Each structure stands twice: as C-alpha cells, then as structure tokens.
Amino acid sequence: MKKLKIFSRVIVLLCGLAMVPSNYLPVWQIQLEAPQYPEGLKMEIWSSKTAGDVDKINGLNHYIGMAIIEDANFPEFKIMPWLIWAMVALGVLTALIGRRFMLWIFSVYLIVCGVWGVYDFWHWEYEYGHNLDPHAAIKIPGMSYQPPLFGWKVLLNFTAGSFPDIGGWLIIAPAVVVVAILVYEQFIRKRLEK
Amino acid sequence: MRTISLKTAFCFAAGLAVAGTMSSCKPKKVESAIAGNAAEKVYVAPGKKDEIYLFTSGGFSGQIGVYGIPSGRMFKQVPVFSQDAETGWGFSEETKPMLMTSHGFTPWDDSHHPQLSRTAGQADGRWLFINANNTPRIARVDLGVFKTREIIELPNCGGNHASPFMTQDNEYVVGASRFSVPHDKDGDAAIADYKDKFKGTISFVKVDPQTGRMNLNFQLLVPGVDYDLARAGKAVSHGWVFFSCYNTEKAHTLLEVGASQRDKDFILAVNWKKAEEYLAQGKAKKWPAKYAHNVYDEATHTATSNMITSVDVLDVIDLPGVCYYIPCPKSPHGCDVDPTGEYICASGKLAAVIPVYSFSKMMKAIEDKAFEGDFDGVPVIKYEAALDGEVEKPGLGPLHTEFDDKGNGYTSFFVSSEIVKWNVKTKEILDRVPTYYSIGHLCVPQGDNIKPMGKYVIALNKITKDRYLPTGPELTQSAQLYDITGDKMQLLLDFPTIGEPHYAQACAADIVTKHEVKFYKLADNKHKYVATNEKDAKVVREGNNVHVYMTSIRSHFTPDNIEGVRVGDNVYFHVTNLEQDWDVPHGFAIKGANNAELLILPGETATLKWVPDRVGVFPMYCTDFCSALHQEMQGYVRVSAAGSSTPLKFYTGN
Numbered sequence: 001m002k003k004l005k006i007f008s009r010v011i012v013l014l015c016g017l018a019m020v021p022s023n024y025l026p027v028w029q030i031q032l033e034a035p036q037y038p039e040g041l042k043m044e045i046w047s048s049k050t051a052g053d054v055d056k057i058n059g060l061n062h063y064i065g066m067a068i069i070e071d072a073n074f075p076e077f078k079i080m081p082w083l084i085w086a087m088v089a090l091g092v093l094t095a096l097i098g099r100r101f102m103l104w105i106f107s108v109y110l111i112v113c114g115v116w117g118v119y120d121f122w123h124w125e126y127e128y129g130h131n132l133d134p135h136a137a138i139k140i141p142g143m144s145y146q147p148p149l150f151g152w153k154v155l156l157n158f159t160a161g162s163f164p165d166i167g168g169w170l171i172i173a174p175a176v177v178v179v180a181i182l183v184y185e186q187f188i189r190k191r192l193e194k
Numbered sequence: 195m196r197t198i199s200l201k202t203a204f205c206f207a208a209g210l211a212v213a214g215t216m217s218s219c220k221p222k223k224v225e226s227a228i229a230g231n232a233a234e235k236v237y238v239a240p241g242k243k244d245e246i247y248l249f250t251s252g253g254f255s256g257q258i259g260v261y262g263i264p265s266g267r268m269f270k271q272v273p274v275f276s277q278d279a280e281t282g283w284g285f286s287e288e289t290k291p292m293l294m295t296s297h298g299f300t301p302w303d304d305s306h307h308p309q310l311s312r313t314a315g316q317a318d319g320r321w322l323f324i325n326a327n328n329t330p331r332i333a334r335v336d337l338g339v340f341k342t343r344e345i346i347e348l349p350n351c352g353g354n355h356a357s358p359f360m361t362q363d364n365e366y367v368v369g370a371s372r373f374s375v376p377h378d379k380d381g382d383a384a385i386a387d388y389k390d391k392f393k394g395t396i397s398f399v400k401v402d403p404q405t406g407r408m409n410l411n412f413q414l415l416v417p418g419v420d421y422d423l424a425r426a427g428k429a430v431s432h433g434w435v436f437f438s439c440y441n442t443e444k445a446h447t448l449l450e451v452g453a454s455q456r457d458k459d460f461i462l463a464v465n466w467k468k469a470e471e472y473l474a475q476g477k478a479k480k481w482p483a484k485y486a487h488n489v490y491d492e493a494t495h496t497a498t499s500n501m502i503t504s505v506d507v508l509d510v511i512d513l514p515g516v517c518y519y520i521p522c523p524k525s526p527h528g529c530d531v532d533p534t535g536e537y538i539c540a541s542g543k544l545a546a547v548i549p550v551y552s553f554s555k556m557m558k559a560i561e562d563k564a565f566e567g568d569f570d571g572v573p574v575i576k577y578e579a580a581l582d583g584e585v586e587k588p589g590l591g592p593l594h595t596e597f598d599d600k601g602n603g604y605t606s607f608f609v610s611s612e613i614v615k616w617n618v619k620t621k622e623i624l625d626r627v628p629t630y631y632s633i634g635h636l637c638v639p640q641g642d643n644i645k646p647m648g649k650y651v652i653a654l655n656k657i658t659k660d661r662y663l664p665t666g667p668e669l670t671q672s673a674q675l676y677d678i679t680g681d682k683m684q685l686l687l688d689f690p691t692i693g694e695p696h697y698a699q700a701c702a703a704d705i706v707t708k709h710e711v712k713f714y715k716l717a718d719n720k721h722k723y724v725a726t727n728e729k730d731a732k733v734v735r736e737g738n739n740v741h742v743y744m745t746s747i748r749s750h751f752t753p754d755n756i757e758g759v760r761v762g763d764n765v766y767f768h769v770t771n772l773e774q775d776w777d778v779p780h781g782f783a784i785k786g787a788n789n790a791e792l793l794i795l796p797g798e799t800a801t802l803k804w805v806p807d808r809v810g811v812f813p814m815y816c817t818d819f820c821s822a823l824h825q826e827m828q829g830y831v832r833v834s835a836a837g838s839s840t841p842l843k844f845y846t847g848n
Contacts, residue, residue, distance in 0.1 A: 056775045057749060063822065121383075137823055 002100040005189070008181050009095045012103065015174035015181075016091015023047050023081050025167035028121070030147055032057065034158045043069075044165060047080040064145055064156075065136025066128055076120060083113055087171070091178070100185055107182045110175040122149050229684055235257060236687045238265040243403060246639050246700050248652065249308045249322055250673065251693025252276075256303045258324060258335065261699060263639070264675060266689025274333045274342045275326045275791075283342075285790035287766065287801035288721075289490070291499035294729045295329050295347050296484040304328045306355065306696040307423075310404070315362040315428045315644035319705035321406045322366050323358040330354030332367055332399055334406055337708040346408045349483035349505055350377060350399045356437050360401070361426040363645075366466060367408065369397040370421035377415070377481075380827050388446035392418035396437070396506075398466060407489070412473050412506040413481075414464065416517060417570035418444060419464070420453070423528055423594070427534035428644060431553040433467040436538050438522070438529035442569070454544060458521040458577065460569070461529055461540050463556060468515045469508055477505035477513060493720040495799050511571035518560060519569050521577040522549060528594030528635075532603065532618050533644050537582060539618075541592035541605060548592050548605060550621060552582035581695035583621045588614050593634060594697075596641030598648030598678060604641075606633040606653065613651060613676065614681060627683040629674055631657040638678070639700035648701060651676045651683065654695040661688055671695055712776040714797030721799035723768035729750040733844040740765045742844075744778040746794065747772040748821040748847055751814070754829030758842030761806055761835055767792075767814075770799040781817025784831065791817050806833040 004012075026044035029052075041060075044052040049071050057116045058068050071077055090109055094102040129146025140156075147153065147160045148172075154160075164172060238244055244262025252258055256276030260269045277284035277293065284293045284301055293300055303326035307744055311321040322335040330348040335341065352373030356419030360367045374392040376383035383391045393415055420441040427434035439460040445452025472478070483505040489792040490497040510517040523545035531538050538551040558564075559579035566576045598604070602624065605614050611632050614624040635654045639647040653674040662670050670690040677684040714725055723742040725731045731752040734741045740763050745752045751769075759765055770780045775795040782792040784804055792800045806812065816827035834840040 059773070059775065062748075137826075 002185070004098045004100060004103060004185055007034050008185055009026070011181055012091055012106070012178060013095035015178050016088050016095065018174045019084060019087050019091065019171055022167040022170045025170065026051065026165035027167040027171070029163055029165040031161040031163070032158045033161075036157075046167070048077045049085055050074075059081045061145075063136065065133030066145060067131060067133075069128070082163075084171070087113070091174075098192075100182075103178070103182050103185060107179050110178060114172075114175065118149065122173050125149065136137070196417075227766060232677075232684065232686045234285060234316060236266065236675065237265040237270070238262065238267070243703065245703055246647070246650070248637070248698055248700040248708050249310070250654070250691050250693075250695040250698040251305045251308055251324060252692055253306070253671070253696050253828045254304050255693030256305050256326070257693065258305065258308060258322065259692045259695070260340065261689070261691070262703075263652070264686065266673070266687050268689075268692070270340060270517060271692055272335055272340050272342065273333065273336040274324060275300075275305055275331065275345075280789050280793065281791035282792045282800060282802070287790055287803055288496045291497040292345055292488045292490060294486045294488055294499035295331065296349070296486055296501065297329060300329050302328075305330065305333075305693075307357065307359065308697065308699045309358050309360050309367065310699045310701055311364050311401075312360065312362060312643065317640050317643055317699075317701040317705055319701065319707075319709055321364075322699070323360060324794050325354050325357035325369060327353055327372070328354050330357075330369060330371070332358045332369055332408065334401075334408060336406070337706050338711040339492075341490070343492070344406070344408055345486075345488045346399060346410060347485040347487070348399075348410065349485040350375075350395045350413060350507070351397065354397075356396075356421040356424040357368040357433070358399070359424040359426055361435070361466070362428040362432055364401045364403060364406075366411070366426075366435075367401060368424060368426070368435055369399065370416075370424060370751060371395050372420050374418035374420070378806075385446050388418065389444045392444075392446070394418055394421055396421065396464065398469070408487075410485070410502070410505055412469065412478055412508055414469060414516065415507055415509045415511075416462065417572060419460070420449075422526065425529055425531045425538075425642065427535055427553065428533075430502075431531060431538075432534040434553075435464045435466055436529050436531065437462040437464065438526035438540055439519075440525040440527075440543075458523050458541070459525055460519040460574070461522045461526065461538065461551070462572075463518045463520060463575075465516055469513070472508055472513050472516065473506060480504050480506050481507045492714070495714070495719065495721045498834055499674055506736075510520075517572045517573045518556075519572055520551060520556065520565075520580045521574065523547060528592070530595040530597075530603075530642070532597050532838070533599070533646055537618050539585075539595050539603060539605075541594055543591055543593065543608070545592065546587065548585040548588050548595070548616075549577075550582045550585065550618065551580045555582060556580040561631075585616050585621045585623065588616065588623060589626065593600060594636060596636055596638040596651070597646055598638055598641070599646045600648055602648075603841040604636060604638060604651045605677070606636040608632050608634060608656065613653060613683060615678070625681065625683055627676060627685065627829045629653040629655060630661055630688070631655060631659055634695075635697040637700055639702070642699075647700075648698075649677070651678050652700065654691075654698055656694070662690060673698070673804060694751075713774060713778075714757065714795060716770075716772065716774055716797045719770065719797060719799060721768070721770070723726070723766070723801065724799045725752075725770050727770075727772065731844075731846075733758075733842060735842055738763050742767045744782075745772050746768045746770070746782070746816065746827070748778070749816075749823035749827045751782075751816070751827065751829050752846040753844035754814075754846045755832075756830070756844045757832040757834075758840050759806060759831055759833050760840075761809060761833060762836055763806065765804045765806065765831070766801050767804060768799055768801045769794050771796050773797070778820060779818050780820055780827070782814065785812045793818060806831075809833055809835050 028045040030043040045080040090106040246263035248261040250259040258272040273283035310317040329810035330351040334344040336343045351371045352375040354369045355372035356370035358367035371394045374394040377393040396414040422438045424437040488499045524542040526540040529543040564579035589607035589610040595605040633653045637652040675687040771794040
C-alpha cells in the first residue's frame with residue numbers, strides 16, 4: 001500500500017485535531033427574525049444538546065401546534081459526540097499509520113457522516129414542520145413550518161435561516177481538506193511524480 | 195427668521211417716523227430666541243435612542259419620571275412613595291410592606307431630589323436615591339430593573355427636604371429636617387416654645403457598597419432652623435457635607451415674613467468623618483425611636499418591613515469640630531459644590547449676590563478660629579473669612595446652581611425667570627437666557643459629578659401658563675432643554691413632565707444600560723407561593739384563606755376555572771409569569787377587586803388579595819396585551835354562598 005507524504009500526514013493530523021472543539025461548540029444554528037424580534041432568536045444545535053433561545057422558540061411554536069423541542073427527544077445527542085471523537089481518532093490514526101487506505105477510510109467515514117447528518121437534520125425538520133397539533137390556535141390550510149435545510153426561508157411572520165455554526169465549520173472545513181488530500185494522494189501525486 | 199427681519203424693519207421705520215421720541219424697540223420675544231437648528235439638535239429618529247437618561251422627581255406625585263435627552267420623550271414613571279394601581283405597586287401583597295412607616299400604611303408622599311449613586315464622584319448608574327419630604331424617608335431605586343427596592347424612614351425628623359444628597363463614593367445619603375420639631379420627652383411642647391425646644395436633625399444613612407442596602411448610622415442633633423438643600427463635598431472637600439439654612443430667625447408662624455428678617459442666614463458645614471470618630475468613641479446617645487426599614491427581596495419578589503426601635507444621636511453642641519455655620523445672604527436654597535470640590539456656592543432666594551465660598555479658606559478660618567461668635571453653641575465662621583467672592587447683580591431669586599466641565603456655573607433664577615451662566619473663578623457673568631416660566635432647580639447632566647457632561651442644561655419650571663395646549667385649570671408641569679456647548683445658551687425644547695419636577699439628575703445612557711435586566715430568571719424565583727410550571731399550579735384552602743398558585747404564559751392562566759370559593763373568603767391569587775423573554779409582562783384583574791390589578795413581569799410572582807362579596811361567577815383576565823391570543827387569556831372563579839358545600843375544583847383545558 002502507498003505511503004502518504006509527510007506533508008499529507010501532518011495536514012490530516014491537524015484536520016483531525018481541528019475537530020476536537022466541535023464537541024464543545026455549537027455545530028449548527030437556526031436563526032429566526034420577525035418584526036417583533038428585531039434582535040432575532042437563535043437556536044444552537046450542539047453535538048449533545050440544543051441551546052440558545054429554545055424556550056422562547058417553543059413558546060412561539062405553541063401557536064402553530066409544533067411539538068416541543070427538547071433534548072430528550074433526540075437520541076442523536078447520545079451518539080454524535082462519539083461520531084466526532086471517531087473523526088478525531090481516525091485523523092490521528094491516519095497520520096500515524098501514514099497509509100493511503102487509512103485516508104480512504106477516513107474520507108469515506110467523513111462523507112457518510114455528512115450525508116447521514118444532512119438527512120437526519122432534514123428528517124427532524126420535516127417531522128417538526130409537519131407533525132402539528134390539530135387543535136393549534138393558528139391553522140393555515142396547506143401550511144407547513146419546515147425550516148430550511150440551508151439558507152433562508154419565510155415562515156409566516158418569521159424569516160428562518162439555517163447555517164453551520166462555528167463547530168460545524170470546524171468539521172466541514174477540515175473534512176474538505178482531508179478529501180482534497182485524498183484526491184491529491186490518489187490522482188495528482190502520481191502524475192506530478194512521473 | 196423672516197418675521198424678525200420684518201419686525202426689525204417695522205421698528206426701524208417707526209423709529210424714524212417719530213424721530214427719536216421712541217427710545218428703542220421692545221425686547222425680542224421667545225419665538226425669535228429659538229435658533230433655526232434647534233429641531234435637528236433634539237430630533238431622535240424613530241428607532242434611534244437618546245444619549246442621556248433624565249430622572250425627574252415626581253414632586254407631589256411621589257414618584258420618579260424617566261426621560262430621554264435630547265428628545266424629552268418620557269419612558270417610564272417609577273412608582274416610589276405613592277401607590278400605583280397601574281403596576282399594583284403598594285396594592286399587591288408583596289409591595290404593600292414597602293409603604294409601611296411608623297404611622298402605618300402611608301400610600302402617598304412628596305418626592306423631591308433624585309440622586310444617582312456614584313463611584314469616585316462620577317455617576318455609576320447602579321441606584322437612584324430620592325427623598326420623601328412629608329413622612330421623612332429615603333428610597334433606593336435599582337437601575338437594573340427601574341424599581342424601588344428599599345425605603346428607610348427617618349425618625350426625629352420633620353420634612354426630609356435636604357436629602358438624599360450623597361457623598362462621592364456612596365458612603366452616605368443624608369436627610370436633614372426642613373421643619374424642626376421638639377424632641378424632649380414625648381415631643382408634646384407648645385409651638386410658641388419653638389426657640390427653646392425645637393431642634394433639627396441630620397440623618398446619615400450608610401449605603402452598603404455592594405448591595406446598596408441602607409442603614410441609619412447616626413443622627414446629628416442641630417439647632418432648630420430650617421435645613422433646605424445640601425451637597426456633599428468631593429475631591430478636596432470629601433468628608434464634608436454643606437447644608438443651606440433659612441429661618442435662622444426661628445419663626446414658627448407666618449414664616450414668609452418672620453423668616454425673611456435677617457440679612458444673612460447660614461450654610462452649615464458638617465464634617466461627617468469627625469462625627470464618625472465621635473460615634474466610634476461612643477459619644478452618641480441611644481434614643482428610643484420607631485422607624486420602618488422596608489426591603490424588597492428580588493429572590494422572593496417580596497418586601498418585608500421591619501420596625502427599628504433606637505437610633506444613635508450625636509448632639510453637635512457637645513462635640514466640637516463637627517459643625518460650623520457660615521453666614522449666607524439671604525434665605526438660601528441651593529448649596530452647591532463645584533466639580534473641583536473647592537467652591538461652594540449658595541443661592542439666597544432673596545439675595546442680590548451669589549456668594550462663592552472657598553473650601554480651603556473655610557478650613558483656614560476654622561484653623562485660625564476666625565469666628566464671629568456662635569449660633570446655639572455652633573461656631574459661626576466670619577463671612578469674609580470663608581468667602582472666595584460674590585457674583586454681583588446676577589438676577590432675582592437665585593435658587594440652584596450646577597456646573598459644566600469648563601469651569602462655569604449655571605444658576606436658576608425663579609423671580610427673573612432665567613438661567614445665568616457665570617465663571618466660577620472670576621465670578622463674571624457670561625450669558626443669560628429666559629426660562630418659561632419661573633425656573634426652580636436646573637440640571638446639567640452629571641452636573642454634580644467631578645466630570646460633568648457640559649452639553650445641556652435642563653430647566654425645571656414651576657409655572658407653565660401658555661406654553662402648551664390648555665387642560666383646564668390644572669396645566670402640565672414642564673421642563674426645558676438648552677444647549678450649552680457654545681458661548682450663548684440656546685433654547686432647544688419644551689417638554690412636559692409628570693408631577694412637579696423639583697429636581698432632576700441626568701447621566702450618559704450607557705452608564706445605566708450596562709446594568710440592564712431583561713427579565714427575572716424563573717429558576718431563581720424563591721417566592722413562597724411560586725408555581726414554576728403549570729404542573730405546580732393549584733388551589734389550596736386554609737380555613738377562610740384560599741391560595742391560588744397560578745401561572746400565566748401566552749396565552750392562558752393555569753388554572754383558569756376555579757370553583758369552591760365562598761363569599762367571605764380571602765382569596766390570594768399568587769400569579770407567576772412563566773415567560774422567560776424580554777417585554778412579555780402579563781396582567782391580572784378580577785371583577786370586584788377593591789385594590790388594583792397586577793402587572794407581573796417575566797419570571798416574577800405577584801399576589802392580589804380578593805374578597806368576593808357576593809355569589810356568582812366572576813371573570814378574570816390578562817390586562818396587558820401579551821400575544822395574538824391575549825383576548826382569549828381569561829377565566830372564571832365561581833363563588834358560592836358562605837358555608838356552601840361546592841367542592842374545591844380547578845383546571846385549565848378539558
């Protein structure tokens with residue numbers, strides 16, 4: 001099996017370590033703006049909990065009959081910290097072993113986690129946005145309240161925005177670099193060394 | 195501007211026509227005194243904020259008004275000494291103890307002089323103190339929440355007017371009696387024995403530097419004249435407080451004549467550090483007393499009132515070095531210390547000059563014993579020995595002076611209805627500007643600090659007359675804003691105020707906003723009858739008392755249907771606002787309540803007592819428009835006949 005260049009191993013190590021803070025910082029954020037909330041409301045999603053203005057958002061959501069957002073509803077919060085620690089461990093291992101197959105494993109793991117994460121997030125957004133209490137005070141035929149997966153969306157008087165938070169960027173950016181290193185090691189390096 | 199030139203032209207033409215028989219044009223009227231750019235100087239665009247907070251005394255309303263400067267917009271009335279049905283202040287079970295005095299429940303007073311707390315002589319935005327003149331008290335308002343958190347009564351005092359002027363690091367707030375009273379035995383003396391038996395007191399109330407909690411440390415027993423206003427020394431004069439005194443004639447009837455006979459009354463200089471030494475040496479006498487100390491606890495959202503039964507009194511006649519009188523022309527009102535602490539200027543209401551005393555000269559006079567005699571055993575320093583100079587022919591009826599950051603004083607003149615600007619060092623008059631009408635106190639933002647904000651002066655007027663649309667015989671009270679950044683003072687704005695704005699203090703807004711509290715944390719709520727979530731809501735009967743542990747959240751009460759209450763019960767609605775967001779108060783009102791409503795802030799618990807007087811079903815509802823479903827926030831209490839067997843029942847939703 002091909003050995004990785006020292007340069008690649010160092011970068012992969014740094015990428016793995018860069019993910020450590022993601023367990024201690026918000027990973028994703030949902031922002032809400034409305035005429036009555038010029039200062040905005042922000043819900044933070046951490047690897048193990050929700051934070052920010054969740055109580056206020058729950059208070060508002062009761063008008064439209066949305067279920068209460070509470071950490072106990074999400075088994076993901078038990079798993080996600082370990083998924084992130086596994087990323088860190090794979091980064092360190094890849095650097096130590098220094099073989100290309102490890103880099104493949106690491107990259108595939110990152111991509112699988114990413115795809116699963118996006119799907120899982122969308123799934124919960126769909127669930128909360130559609131599963132509404134039929135006795136809600138405000139009922140608008142055909143209206144659902146699924147927040148955007150990424151970007152901005154208008155929901156009644158609120159403009160909702162969904163973006164990675166600092167901890168999310170600390171996974172996304174290193175992941176992109178790791179995959180780029182893989183591309184380099186697998187395809188570009190050979191050509192350059194010819 | 196066009197009208198002025200026309201008027202001037204007309205006068206000029208008229209003057210020519212009568213060829214010198216007319217000496218000059220009539221002085222300009224107010225319209226011409228307003229410069230063209232006044233509007234833009236006071237315009238605070240929608241959504242923008244004022245740069246300064248102004249706290250005005252509510253006078254006979256007993257409250258405090260909060261305004262923005264330069265716009266003059268009113269934001270809030272802070273209930274202090276008077277009941278306020280709008281917020282439930284003094285009506286709710288939690289706040290009733292705040293208005294207790296040794297005379298029982300005291301639902302009104304006359305508030306005069308707001309004082310911002312300070313650190314090293316600069317406003318620190320933590321607390322605002324204010325005096326009650328009628329039933330002598332001092333209150334402390336917390337500027338994180340803009341609510342009154344403490345009120346202490348002052349015993350042995352008639353008319354707490356020279357109050358609560360505070361020292362440069364909040365060591366003390368003071369309270370000196372405007373009306374001297376007899377103190378021996380039970381205080382029952384012939385009024386005609388005023389000269390022999392009536393005495394004044396000066397209370398020194400210590401302020402805890404961390405909590406702001408007040409404690410009456412000692413009282414000085416002083417000669418029986420009227421103590422009017424005061425200022426604490428600062429910087430070089432730190433450790434002293436100066437009081438103006440009138441009625442040194444000791445008249446006890448028809449004072450408007452009797453108290454205006456002497457050419458000179460006094461400034462009383464008090465060395466409070468010396469007084470503290472005597473106190474530490476055990477020189478104080480313990481007098482039996484009865485005075486209330488009321489504290490509102492933010493954790494329990496409940497006030498308690500304690501009656502205190504003794505006070506340490508220092509008789510200044512026995513204790514040399516504490517008090518000195520300085521002669522002062524004539525019936526002085528304001529007694530103001532300049533930003534350096536060196537100059538003390540007094541404003542004799544009937545005087546033709548403004549005397550400016552020098553602190554260092556006063557100290558030298560004390561050292562040299564440059565006394566002209568004594569007054570009731572207190573040494574009187576020679577006028578010239580303490581005097582730095584006089585501002586000559588300043589105007590009529592000088593009342594009060596504040597200072598800018600450039601060495602100038604601004605003195606209000608009630609009779610000639612003007613503000614006069616003068617230089618503190620040279621005593622030279624620099625400018626004068628009319629006020630509309632009959633200014634009392636004035637206020638330069640942080641004008642009693644070591645570093646004033648010399649940008650504006652605010653006139654607090656006593657008469658309004660034709661300045662606003664009329665509202666019957668009782669007109670609005672008013673203040674006026676002047677720009678003092680240039681050589682000439684410039685009138686910018688008239689704005690109405692609540693109550694009578696005796697005095698006001700102002701400071702840069704950010705000094706206050708950094709203490710801002712947006713709501714109370716529900717998790718910290720230690721109220722005896724709190725329900726921190728809807729599951730804890732309940733109704734408990736204890737004999738004739740029914741306690742309703744109620745919650746409110748947009749947009750329902752829990753419980754909102756209650757049965758089993760009987761005529762003659764005392765029903766206590768303990769309403770906890772479960773909201774944890776900014777600007778979401780809930781109100782609570784029930785038909786037939788003989789007191790008021792409740793306005794419950796997020797995270798707070800408040801209690802309304804209700805005694806149903808008849809059988810029936812009584813609606814209750816939220817009074818503060820809280821949400822899109824506010825109008826649905828309502829419920830019922832069923833009241834059955836006394837002794838009926840209707841079971842106790844309560845719920846929200848089916």
